Amino acid sequence: MELYQLKIFVTVAKSGAVTKASEQLYLSQPAVSAQIKALEEELGLALFDRTVRGMSLTPHGVVILSKAEQLLAQQHDLLDEARRLRGGLSGRLRLGSNRGASAVLLGKLLAQLSETAPELDVSLEFGSPADIATALREGRLDAGFYTEYEQQELLFSAPVDSFGIQLAVSPQLLPSTFRAEPEPDWQWLALLPWISAPAGSCCGRAAETLFVRQQFRPAKMIEADQEHLVRALISSGVGIGLLHTPTARDAAAKGEVRLIGPVLQQVQLVFGCLARRRQEPLLVLVLQLMAQIAEETAHSYAN
Structure with missing residues (x-):
């Protein structure tokens, strides 16, 4: 049994619906349902009655909810005590991200930071992975998401997710x-x-690799620097282009696009900071939280 499973259970119990809980937890509905099922199997108890109106606690569920809330409160107290012992973390954290592949992870990280270091001010800067890596090297950002292509000796990074690229x-x-x-x-x-x-x-690199491999150069190129713009232009029939696999499959499922061929390549998303700063207390905390989030997200996907 994991604490994040108890947090999911409590959230579903309070909201009364998997849909609402998934929105609050930044998880997919199947992932939330899978964790509830896993918890019920481990406990050997039915915690919810599933009805057309949502999820209602069984008598056993009511008892377990009280115990789960006590355990989560103890976790919160432990974090508070740890924060007191290290003198508290305050100041400003400058995070970099794009608006696509890292959006879900960013949301989870901000939620964890709000709970763990409520006195911390966080500012966000959005840009391409190359922009984020450059800002980290130049000291304009403290930490951020970028891709494996931007990894250098000056940067310390850890993998947090991966995504494919498809033609639509x-x-x-x-x-x-x-x-x-x-x-x-x-x-x-x-x-x-x-x-x-x-x-x-x-996607720009993947497109260039595709052009070289297939020995052609498009007659006309239109540049768009945000994936939601690329999706909108493709969907409206302006042209053809590359999308990250989650976006591509969502657009295809809605009939906006047709996918051509298999996934062209897999790209690893990383989270990092300047290597020489990685032992700073604030960055130690941020890196630890991000590693935990990445592990929990991968576990949820696996189930």
């Missing part, structure tokens, strides 16, 4: 005779406008 196009741009398998007609696709992320981004 609006169905309205494709003729009825177009076939994506086993190999798409790259020369025909080259005639379409391509929506391109900046050259230094992971």
Whole structure:
């Protein structure tokens, strides 16, 4: 039994619905349901009655809720005591992130920081992974998310997630005779406008690798520096382009785009800071919290 499972259980019990709990916890509904099921199996008790109106506690669930709240309160007291012993952490933390792949992890980190170091002020700067890495090296940011491509000796980083990159196009741009398998007609696709992320981004690099491998250069390129803009342009039929796999599959499930071919490559997302600063108390805390969040998120996905 893990404390995060108890936190999920208490949140579902208080909200009365998996949907509301998943929003509060920044987890998917299947992940929340899986953790509740795992907790029930470990305890050998049914904690909830599932109804069309939501989740209501069983008599056993009411008893376990009281115990779970006591354990979480003890955890909170322990964190408070640890904060008192280290003199408390205050000041400003400057975090860097993009608006795509790291958004969920960033939300969880901010929630943990708010609970663990409530006196800490946090400021956010959004940009490409290359922008974040540069800001870290220049001292304009304290910590942030970037990709494996930006890792250097000056930076200390740890992997926190990974994502794929896929090619997407609006169905309205494709003729009825177009076939994506086993190999798409790259020369025909080259005639379409391509929506391109900046050259230094992971999607920009993946696009350049694709052009070299397939020996073509698009007739027209349109640059967009945010993934939600790339998605909007592709969905509206402006052109073809690359999206991170979660975004691509969500757009495909909603009928906005059609995916062409398999995942082109996997990109590792990392979280880091300047190597020479990694032992500073504030950064020690942030790195520890991020490592815990990454582990819990991976565990939730696995279940």
